[in-house]
Amino acid sequence: MAALLGSAACEFRMVIRMWGLWAAVAVAGIAGTRLAGIPLSTQLIWPARAEVGVYAVNFNLLVPLIAGLALAGRAGRDRRLGLAELLESTGSRRGARLWGRFAGAAAAVSTQVLASWLVVVLVIAAQRRSALPLGWGLAAFAAVLLPGLILVTALSLAVPAVLSPAVYRVLLAGYWFWGNLMPPRLMPTLAATPLLPLGSYAADGLFARDLPGGLAGLSYLLRSARSAGQATASIGLLLALALAAVVVLQFLEARRARAG
Amino acid sequence: MDVSLRGVRKTYRGGITALDRLDLDIPPGMFGVLGPNGAGKTTLMRILAGVSRPDRGSVRAGGWDLARPRDRRQFQGRLGYLPRDLGLYPELTGRRFLDYAGTLKGLSSPRRRHRRVGEVLLLAGLDEVADRPAGGYSGGMRRRLGLAQALLNDPAVLLLDEPTAGLDPEERTRVRMLLASLAGERTVVLATRDAADVSSTCRRCAVLAGGRVIFSGDAASLARAADGLVWSVQTDRPLSALQAATVASAVRLPDRTVYRVISPAPPLPSARPLQPGLEDGYLALIRRQARAAARALPD
Numbered sequence: 206m207a208a209l210l211g212s213a214a215c216e217f218r219m220v221i222r223m224w225g226l227w228a229a230v231a232v233a234g235i236a237g238t239r240l241a242g243i244p245l246s247t248q249l250i251w252p253a254r255a256e257v258g259v260y261a262v263n264f265n266l267l268v269p270l271i272a273g274l275a276l277a278g279r280a281g282r283d284r285r286l287g288l289a290e291l292l293e294s295t296g297s298r299r300g301a302r303l304w305g306r307f308a309g310a311a312a313a314v315s316t317q318v319l320a321s322w323l324v325v326v327l328v329i330a331a332q333r334r335s336a337l338p339l340g341w342g343l344a345a346f347a348a349v350l351l352p353g354l355i356l357v358t359a360l361s362l363a364v365p366a367v368l369s370p371a372v373y374r375v376l377l378a379g380y381w382f383w384g385n386l387m388p389p390r391l392m393p394t395l396a397a398t399p400l401l402p403l404g405s406y407a408a409d410g411l412f413a414r415d416l417p418g419g420l421a422g423l424s425y426l427l428r429s430a431r432s433a434g435q436a437t438a439s440i441g442l443l444l445a446l447a448l449a450a451v452v453v454l455q456f457l458e459a460r461r462a463r464a465g
Numbered sequence: 466m467d468v469s470l471r472g473v474r475k476t477y478r479g480g481i482t483a484l485d486r487l488d489l490d491i492p493p494g495m496f497g498v499l500g501p502n503g504a505g506k507t508t509l510m511r512i513l514a515g516v517s518r519p520d521r522g523s524v525r526a527g528g529w530d531l532a533r534p535r536d537r538r539q540f541q542g543r544l545g546y547l548p549r550d551l552g553l554y555p556e557l558t559g560r561r562f563l564d565y566a567g568t569l570k571g572l573s574s575p576r577r578r579h580r581r582v583g584e585v586l587l588l589a590g591l592d593e594v595a596d597r598p599a600g601g602y603s604g605g606m607r608r609r610l611g612l613a614q615a616l617l618n619d620p621a622v623l624l625l626d627e628p629t630a631g632l633d634p635e636e637r638t639r640v641r642m643l644l645a646s647l648a649g650e651r652t653v654v655l656a657t658r659d660a661a662d663v664s665s666t667c668r669r670c671a672v673l674a675g676g677r678v679i680f681s682g683d684a685a686s687l688a689r690a691a692d693g694l695v696w697s698v699q700t701d702r703p704l705s706a707l708q709a710a711t712v713a714s715a716v717r718l719p720d721r722t723v724y725r726v727i728s729p730a731p732p733l734p735s736a737r738p739l740q741p742g743l744e745d746g747y748l749a750l751i752r753r754q755a756r757a758a759a760r761a762l763p764d
Binding site: 207208210211212214215218219222285286287288290291292293294295296297302463 | 554
């Protein structure tokens, strides 16, 4: 447990100091919310919960992609820096260090995203002159923003174990635009499935049920699920995929160590 | 703690044999492992540190058999290891890095860990730069930070792979002085290409060549391997005249060069015999080994 917590704290300290990531997340998140293009007069007649849900999906349009690009290959960083041998000799468990690294990276990037998202939520609260959006904002962070972020963090640690980080970055960008932003009528895409890391299933099922036609009435990006059960299933699926990616990475690292 | 290796063999991909039926006993105290590049020193250290497994043979440290994962982990709890190519997280300060290493080495009490980190920083002479990011450290500071992390858990066995490689003379002396203060009750294994590291710190040593131990014993008896073989030659002729000999050192003067050479016979009629040192003994052994290997090759 000490190795897991120590690795998480160490990784958190390193990722939280990625100042460029703070800036990129803030710019992409806030720019995404401007894309919502919803007139203030319309917003104010929606329930606060629905408005926060819509903004959360728009905030998330590029943020997980940016986080994924920044975190690509961090699991192999110890080897590249020449630290892997030293860490291996400490007698700490490799798996504990790996899960700690995942937890620390996810926590750090989530902190950066939360900080920018809270700015958006504060603006909504100010427009409504109500504290209600703050609570919904935190709930939307947990249900809409966080699962996709955790999945992308896990993929960015795991996939570069078999591909170079540069190739992974290209593939991640391709996957992001195809899997999230490509209209399903153009080609088969994940955008119409609960595997959508954008978070629109959760936003629609948990936040926008009161809107006529749900989120789908607003944009093709905001797929209509209209069921809290489906929303929860989507969140569970994204988290399960993230955990599976880290388990696969753990297996690959163990195999590499045995071969050494 | 006594460490012993029996019949250890390690072959890498491509059929490169790094260690070949290696037997070695390492007693407590400072123990030097000398050898040229490719002799198998780093492979030996990696196996002793438990980060690489031998293909064959056994490695025991104290009562632990390093082939058993549980024993290996327990041994690693009493081990300090400085790898040859140690990198650092450039964005972490020296103190933060040591704090992390301490956590992994089982120093779970924050108060105890912070105190120990302070102690090893002082010992390594890094206390004044401890809160600077390690990315800005010089090569010598990095090696001393590596030594500091190896000492965090007050190890019973300390493995140091080329601790002075690439350092300037001042840093090298500083690291050697630090090494000399470390042995005490510990087993300190110092792998190096530089015989001066061993002569200034170790009473016992081994010489590796081609993945085998070609000498193991007192450092003084290693020097005796060159008895009657060391010569001082002063000449203004080019080095080719001394081709049959191994040149240990050369000092260029305005009108001539003074060579210290290892040779079974005087390389020039004017050669003067010299008292051998540890480096001479090492070079004589390596020379003998290289000749034996050349003779063993098919025509």
